[in-house]
Every structure is written in structure tokens, then in C-alpha cells.
Amino acid sequence: MSSYEKMSREELEIEIEALRREYEEFKSKGLKLDMSRGKPGADQLDLSMAMLTDAALMQNPKSADGTDCRNYGVLDGIAECRELFAELLGVDAQNVIVCGNSSLNLMYDYIAQCMIFGAGSTPWVSQGKIKFACPVPGYDRHFTICESFGIEMINVPMLDDGPDMDILEELVRDSSVKGMFCVPKYSNPEGKTFSDETVRRIAALKPAANDFRVIWDNAYCVHDIYETGDKLLNIFEVAKQHGNEDMFIEVASTSKISFPGAGVSAIVASDNNIREIKRRMSAQIIGYDKLNMLRHARFFKNKQGVEEQMKKHAAILKPKFEAVLSAFDKELSSLGIAHWIKPNGGYFISLEVMDGCAKRVVELCKQAGVVLTPAGATYPYGKDPKDSNIRIAPTFPPVDELKTAVSLLCLCVKIACAEKILNY
Amino acid sequence: MSSYEKMSREELEIEIEALRREYEEFKSKGLKLDMSRGKPGADQLDLSMAMLTDAALMQNPKSADGTDCRNYGVLDGIAECRELFAELLGVDAQNVIVCGNSSLNLMYDYIAQCMIFGAGSTPWVSQGKIKFACPVPGYDRHFTICESFGIEMINVPMLDDGPDMDILEELVRDSSVKGMFCVPKYSNPEGKTFSDETVRRIAALKPAANDFRVIWDNAYCVHDIYETGDKLLNIFEVAKQHGNEDMFIEVASTSKISFPGAGVSAIVASDNNIREIKRRMSAQIIGYDKLNMLRHARFFKNKQGVEEQMKKHAAILKPKFEAVLSAFDKELSSLGIAHWIKPNGGYFISLEVMDGCAKRVVELCKQAGVVLTPAGATYPYGKDPKDSNIRIAPTFPPVDELKTAVSLLCLCVKIACAEKILNY
Numbered sequence: 093m094s095s096y097e098k099m100s101r102e103e104l105e106i107e108i109e110a111l112r113r114e115y116e117e118f119k120s121k122g123l124k125l126d127m128s129r130g131k132p133g134a135d136q137l138d139l140s141m142a143m144l145t146d147a148a149l150m151q152n153p154k155s156a157d158g159t160d161c162r163n164y165g166v167l168d169g170i171a172e173c174r175e176l177f178a179e180l181l182g183v184d185a186q187n188v189i190v191c192g193n194s195s196l197n198l199m200y201d202y203i204a205q206c207m208i209f210g211a212g213s214t215p216w217v218s219q220g221k222i223k224f225a226c227p228v229p230g231y232d233r234h235f236t237i238c239e240s241f242g243i244e245m246i247n248v249p250m251l252d253d254g255p256d257m258d259i260l261e262e263l264v265r266d267s268s269v270k271g272m273f274c275v276p277k278y279s280n281p282e283g284k285t286f287s288d289e290t291v292r293r294i295a296a297l298k299p300a301a302n303d304f305r306v307i308w309d310n311a312y313c314v315h316d317i318y319e320t321g322d323k324l325l326n327i328f329e330v331a332k333q334h335g336n337e338d339m340f341i342e343v344a345s346t347s348k349i350s351f352p353g354a355g356v357s358a359i360v361a362s363d364n365n366i367r368e369i370k371r372r373m374s375a376q377i378i379g380y381d382k383l384n385m386l387r388h389a390r391f392f393k394n395k396q397g398v399e400e401q402m403k404k405h406a407a408i409l410k411p412k413f414e415a416v417l418s419a420f421d422k423e424l425s426s427l428g429i430a431h432w433i434k435p436n437g438g439y440f441i442s443l444e445v446m447d448g449c450a451k452r453v454v455e456l457c458k459q460a461g462v463v464l465t466p467a468g469a470t471y472p473y474g475k476d477p478k479d480s481n482i483r484i485a486p487t488f489p490p491v492d493e494l495k496t497a498v499s500l501l502c503l504c505v506k507i508a509c510a511e512k513i514l515n516y
Numbered sequence: 517m518s519s520y521e522k523m524s525r526e527e528l529e530i531e532i533e534a535l536r537r538e539y540e541e542f543k544s545k546g547l548k549l550d551m552s553r554g555k556p557g558a559d560q561l562d563l564s565m566a567m568l569t570d571a572a573l574m575q576n577p578k579s580a581d582g583t584d585c586r587n588y589g590v591l592d593g594i595a596e597c598r599e600l601f602a603e604l605l606g607v608d609a610q611n612v613i614v615c616g617n618s619s620l621n622l623m624y625d626y627i628a629q630c631m632i633f634g635a636g637s638t639p640w641v642s643q644g645k646i647k648f649a650c651p652v653p654g655y656d657r658h659f660t661i662c663e664s665f666g667i668e669m670i671n672v673p674m675l676d677d678g679p680d681m682d683i684l685e686e687l688v689r690d691s692s693v694k695g696m697f698c699v700p701k702y703s704n705p706e707g708k709t710f711s712d713e714t715v716r717r718i719a720a721l722k723p724a725a726n727d728f729r730v731i732w733d734n735a736y737c738v739h740d741i742y743e744t745g746d747k748l749l750n751i752f753e754v755a756k757q758h759g760n761e762d763m764f765i766e767v768a769s770t771s772k773i774s775f776p777g778a779g780v781s782a783i784v785a786s787d788n789n790i791r792e793i794k795r796r797m798s799a800q801i802i803g804y805d806k807l808n809m810l811r812h813a814r815f816f817k818n819k820q821g822v823e824e825q826m827k828k829h830a831a832i833l834k835p836k837f838e839a840v841l842s843a844f845d846k847e848l849s850s851l852g853i854a855h856w857i858k859p860n861g862g863y864f865i866s867l868e869v870m871d872g873c874a875k876r877v878v879e880l881c882k883q884a885g886v887v888l889t890p891a892g893a894t895y896p897y898g899k900d901p902k903d904s905n906i907r908i909a910p911t912f913p914p915v916d917e918l919k920t921a922v923s924l925l926c927l928c929v930k931i932a933c934a935e936k937i938l939n940y
Contacts, residue, residue, distance in 0.1 A: 383568065384808070
């Protein structure tokens with residue numbers, strides 16, 4: 093098949109007729125498939141079932157230091173769980189607070205508290221209009237947090253190795269720019285990992301705002317799909333060289349290691365920030381669920397235990413990612429209407445279609461029973477300026493359903509792009 | 517023994533000498549006892565151990581409607597757990613959101629969000645100085661929330677049947693008074709339950725502030741110690757009669773039903789408020805720990821299951837409360853230096869000693885190895901204007917330790933009050 097752009101109008105009209113017949117066949121199947129959110133599949137969740145059903149695991153409800161995990165207390169989480177996160181993230185346990193089931197909640201609360209109390213500064217609410225730099229495409233829930241607090245979002249394009257640092261460095265010269273959310277490893281949705289140089293430039297930023305904060309959402313820190321996973325520099329090690337360690341707030345969780353609805357999360361920060369976060373937290377909560385921390389610490393034991401678990405996840409995920417990528421290769425690669433990146437980990441594949449076609453593709457898929465992340469969701473305010481990015485979440489459906497869904501998706505990409513070229 | 521006030525100076529000096537010898541004996545024992553916080557004892561926590569060790573309980577991780585509780589989603593909590601709280605609190609399940617392990621966290625977040633977004637109003641942060649009415653003595657963590665947000669606290673004395681409503685009704689005529697925290701059943705620390713008339717007057721309040729909120733912290737809703745527990749009117753039923761249902765935010769939790777560190781909490785509110793809370797929550801979190809909800813729903817099954825559990829708690833707690841109360845009766849009742857209320861439930865006994873003596877009592881106890889809640893903690897800013905209230909938390913120590921601790925406490929009350937009368 094040759095590129096759509098090179099086909100004659102007549103050839104393309106014949107092509108689109110054939111595509112539409114194929115589409116009608118799909119529609120008649122009454123599909124009901126969901127590729128919208130980065131949810132693990134049931135088989136992945138089964139990997140941690142012993143955490144729920146091993147009667148011996150929680151027989152002794154005391155942590156290693158003798159704390160009864162059933163009772164109140166221990167604001168920063170039990171030692172063995174803090175150490176597990178410290179080992180995974182390459183930081184000191186004293187810089188880790190282990191919390192509830194949601195790192196999103198930690199990020200939201202951190203921003204909420206910056207709004208009310210500031211970040212070693214006057215409260216953000218009293219500083220007039222404030223802004224965040226937003227690497228795009230990015231994670232919709234980061235944007236939702238900003239939007240809910242009325243923080244203006246400014247797009248910073250993602251390059252192959254992370255956000256466009258020239259633009260970011262320019263942007264932070266504006267003192268109303270107060271921060272940035274980012275997913276530095278296996279970014280959502282593109283699966284890109286920030287290069288060493290990019291991490292170094294972020295670590296060395298000298299923002300005009302002295303209360304600038306980077307929320308380092310390390311959601312996919314150990315989430316390799318291939319043996320040779322990407323390597324991300326340790327942000328705190330690099331930031332320290334520039335005296336910038338207070339500028340970074342890292343979060344992570346076991347949501348995609350154990351259970352998305354019932355994992356444990358952690359917040360990692362400098363000594364100064366941990367002290368301040370704990371001070372604020374002490375008014376907010378007596379302590380997070382220590383039994384769940386104990387369950388996790390005992391089930392995984394240490395970094396190696398987590399890595400073994402992640403290999404099992406990878407074995408389940410690899411065929412799913414490859415089903416999507418091989419369909420793209422087969423169906424789309426020669427047509428000049430779409431491109432994509434093959435990620436080494438994470439939960440998403442980002443598909444870039446011809447400008448102005450993403451919404452139409454998502455709509456066509458929806459009408460035929462396949463739900464994708466809404467077009468635009470990967471941009472602030474739901475506005476993809478080129479209407480070209482589609483986030484594919486291949487993890488939840490079983491492989492056979494996924495193959496069907498991706499066939500439909502490829503078909504819809506072809507239809508939408510052919511329509512566009514034909515000016516329908 | 518006659519009242520200290522009626523004794524001659526000489527008699528009292530002889531008495532205090534004897535007391536001090538007794539105190540030195542206590543000191544030499546090297547006690548290390550804690551009656552400072554309302555923590556359940558280990559035997560109470562054992563009542564729920566099957567929740568952790570019954571391998572069958574979580575074999576099927578799906579809720580009744582088929583939701584896989586291991587995965588993401590269900591912002592308002594699984595249906596069976598919402599229904600459990602609805603049954604316990606006499607409300608519709610649609611007015612309940614089941615959340616994480618901490619109702620304190622829910623209250624903090626609610627106030628934080630009022631600060632930033634208002635309560636159907638302009639944000640509280642932009643309304644200048646705002647104030648809360650605080651029934652005193654009260655729960656220190658409520659005061660800490662207010663203090664952390666810079667909300668000015670105004671004392672409202674507790675009468676036998678709840679806050680002094682004449683004072684409260686007068687106070688809410690000030691539009692800068694934005695709300696009130698209260699524990700309407702088995703209040704912390706006095707164990708009082710608001711009378712029907714008091715609940716009706718609270719429900720009928722017409723505050724000048726249209727964004728006035730009462731945080732109805734129903735922490736001890738099912739926590740009777742005696743068979744004939746106190747009865748509290750359903751605040752939403754009464755408030756509805758006055759069109760005031762938006763004024764109330766109720767919270768509750770299983771912290772003192774199952775596990776303090778690992779229970780489930782719930783927020784209950786009017787249709788309008790639930791809609792708004794869910795809207796805000798949808799930016800904050802994808803969903804709370806549904807596996808823990810499922811664990812609780814299956815373990816307790818229904819209201820009756822909870823009530824049976826509470827009878828077992830009561831059987832453990834009753835001897836502890838009675839150990840304290842009988843020691844008070846025996847040691848203090850005839851001396852005219854202290855008084856107390858016998859509560860029918862809850863977690864505390866409130867001891868009122870002679871004005872100006874509470875701090876000294878707590879200090880004397882501490883020096884002899886018994887930790888009490890700091891004097892003043894039951895008042896805003898830690899300032900008990902009469903320095904007379906001491907909160908006793910009898911639940912955590914085993915009965916024999918508790919008896920020792922209370923003997924010491926009575927001794928310290930006598931010493932401190934005798935010193936006061938003698939003007940030492």
C-alpha cells in the first residue's frame with residue numbers, strides 16, 4: 093500500500109469505500125471494548141492475590157520494630173515499607189513518607205497546601221494568577237489538578253528525550269510560573285524517558301519563582317516491559333549538585349505493582365520539604381493504613397522481590413504492546429498518515445495521526461464499540477492544538493480483544509485520514 | 517475523709533505530707549503508662565483479626581455488583597460498604613461516600629477545600645478573618661485543623677446536653693463565623709450526647725454566613741458501653757425540616773469498630789454537597805481502597821454485625837471505665853476538689869479538678885511515669901482558661917495497669933489541689 097497523500101483522488105475514493113464497508117462489518121459485531129485507561133488486566137492483579145489470601149501473611153500484625161499496625165500512629169509509615177520505597181527510588185528512608193493508596197492524592201494535597209500555605213513562600217492563592225509548565229502530550233489527571241485550582245497551564249512540547257528544555261528554561265524566568273508536573277520515566281502517554289542531559293537541565297533550573305516546584309511523578313519507576321529498560325537519573329542526586337533539592341517532590345506507588353485500587357503510595361522530598369510536609373500532614377491525619385504497608389513489605393520483601401514481580405507483569409504486557417505495535421506496523425506504516433513510538437515500559441502507546449484527525453478517529457471507534465481516551469485529553473484543557481494525539485492503553489483488555497480493537501482503530505485512522513485528504 | 521476546703525491548714529499540711537510520701541513510693545516504681553490517647557487496646561483489635569487472617573474472606577475480590585475491587589475506579593466506594601454506613605447512620609446510601617482509613621483526613625480536606633473554593637460561596641481564604649465556634653472542652657484534632665488554616669476559634673461552653681445554644685445562636689449572627697466542629701454523641705472528652713432539643717436548635721440555626729458548615733463528627737455513633745446507650749437524633753432528618761441540610765457534613769469511621777489504623781471512613785452529606793464533594797474528589801483521587809471496603813462489608817455484613825462487634829468492645833471497655841470511675845468515687849468524691857461525668861459510651865472520661873490545678877496534675881503524673889493528654893489540649897490553642905480539665909483515655913492500658921495509673925492520678929489530684937488551697 094502506498095502513502096495516502098500520493099494516491100490519486102480516484103484511488104483514495106475507492107479505498108475509502110472499501111474501508112467503510114469493513115467499518116460497517118465491525119459495527120455489526122456489537123463490540124464493547126475499552127482501551128481508555130491505564131488499568132492492569134485481571135491476570136496482572138492475580139499476581140498479588142497471595143497478599144489477600146495467604147492466612148499466614150498477616151498473622152502477626154506487628155511491624156519489625158514492634159509497632160502494632162492495627163492501631164493508630166506512625167505518621168510517616170512503617171520502617172520496612174519506607175525502606176522498600178527508598179531502595180526502589182535510590183533515596184534515604186528518612187526522605188520517604190509512605191501514605192495511602194493514591195499518589196494522585198498526594199500530588200493534589202501537595203498543590204492544595206501550596207495554594208493555602210505556599211511553598212516556603214506566601215500562599216499561592218494570594219499571588220494572583222499563577223502558572224504551571226505542562227509537558228505535552230501529558231497525563232490528563234495532572235492537568236485536572238492544575239485546572240481545579242485555577243492554575244494556568246502552558247504547553248511545553250515533549251521532544252524525544254523529555255520536555256523542550258530551551259522553552260522550559262525561558263518559561264521559568266516568569267515568576268508567576270510556579271511549577272511543573274512530569275512523568276520522567278515512560279512518560280504518559282508517549283512512554284519516553286527523560287535523558288540524562290534533560291534531567292540535568294531540569295535539576296539545574298533557576299526559576300524566577302523561589303517557590304517553584306517540580307512534581308516528579310515517577311509512576312513507572314520499575315515498569316519495564318523489556319529486559320533492557322530505560323534508565324532515569326536520580327533527580328535528588330543531580331539536584332543536590334545545584335542546591336536545588338527543595339525544588340523537587342517525587343511520588344511513586346505500587347498501584348501498578350500490586351493493586352491499583354489498594355496499593356501504597358510514597359512521597360519523597362528533601363529534608364526541608366519532608367519536615368514541612370510532615371508538619372502539615374500531622375494536622376490532616378493520624379497515620380495511613382499501616383496494615384496495607386505491612387502486607388506490601390512482607391509480600392515483596394525488598395527491591396528484588398518487586399523486580400521479580402515486574403518481570404511477571406512484563407510477560408503479560410509484552411504481547412499486548414506488541415499486538416498494538418505490530419498492527420500499526422502492518423496497517424499504518426506505509427500510509428504516511430500516522431506515527432508512533434515503541435516504548436520500553438510504562439502503560440501507554442501514543443499514536444500521532446494526521447493533524448485534525450484524532451477526534452474523528454476516537455469518535456469512529458466509539459461508534460463501533462471501542463472506547464479510547466478522549467482525543468485532547470493528553471493536553472491541558474482537553475485541547476490538542478493539532479488534534480493529532482491519541483493515547484492507547486493496551487493493558488486492560490485480553491490479547492484477543494485487544495487485537496480486534498486495534499484492527500478497528502487502524503481502520504478508523506485510515507478512514508479519518510482519507511476523509512481529511514479528500515476534504516470530505 | 518472530709519472536703520479539703522473544710523480542713524484546717526494544719527490538717528491539710530499533715531495530709532499533704534502523707535500524700536507526698538505515697539507519691540515518692542509511686543515514683544520509685546519506675547512506671548511507664550500511657551492514658552493520653554483514645555486508642556483501643558490490643559484485645560479489642562483481636563476482635564477483628566479474622567479480617568486479616570481468614571483466607572476465604574477475600575478469595576473473590578469482586579464486590580456484589582461485579583466490580584473488581586483490586587483495580588482502579590468507583591470514586592464513591594463500593595455499594596455494600598456505602599449501604600453499611602447508610603444503615604448505621606440512618607441515611608440514604610446515595611448520600612454516603614466511603615473513603616480511606618481516616619475521617620480526620622476527610623474533615624481536614626473538607627475545610628481545606630472550603631478555604632480554596634468556598635462552600636457554595638467565595639473562597640474562605642478571600643473572606644478575611646474567619647472564625648469557628650468551638651464547643652469546649654472538645655477534641656484537640658478539630659482545634660488543630662482550625663489553627664492550621666488560621667481560623668480563629670471561639671469557645672462555646674458545653675452544658676450537660678451539648679453546646680450552650682444561647683451563646684451559639686448569638687455567635688452565628690456574625691457572618692465571619694463560618695462553622696463548628698462537634699462530636700454530638702459521646703463527645704470528646706466529656707462523653708456527653710447532644711439532647712434532642714440541642715440537635716433541633718443546631719438544625720434550625722440561621723447563621724449570617726450562608727456558607728456556614730457544621731462538621732458533625734459522629735465518631736462514636738455505635739460506641740455504647742452500656743446496653744442502654746444514648747440516643748442521638750438524626751441530624752439530616754431534623755435539618756431537612758428547616759431547609760438546612762446543606763449546612764451539615766457528617767463523618768464516621770470504623771476506626772474504633774475494626775482497626776484504628778486500617779478502617780474505612782465515610783462522609784455523609786446532602787445531595788448538593790455530595791455532588792460538590794464528588795466533583796472536587798474526582799480531581800483528587802481515582803478511588804479509595806476498595807479491597808478494605810470489601811473486607812469490612814464482608815466481615816460485618818450489616819448493622820447487626822457491627823452491633824454484635826460493639827457489644828464485644830463494650831465488654832472489654834466496661835471494666836476499664838469502671839476502674840477509673842470507682843477509683844474517682846472512692847478517692848475523690850468526698851474531697852470537693854474534682855468532679856466528673858459517667859459516660860454511657862465513647863472513649864473518654866473528663867475530669868474537672870479545682871481551677872488552676874490541671875497542668876500541675878498532669879505534670880505530677882508525668883514525673884511519676886504516667887502520661888496523660890496534656891492539660892489544655894481539650895481547649896483551642898491548648899489554653900484551658902480555668903486550667904481545670906483533664907481528659908482520661910482509659911481504653912488502651914490493660915485493666916491492672918490502668919488501676920495503678922488511676923491510683924497515681926487520684927493521688928496527684930489530691931496533691932495539686934491541696935497545694936493550691938495551701939497556696940504553696
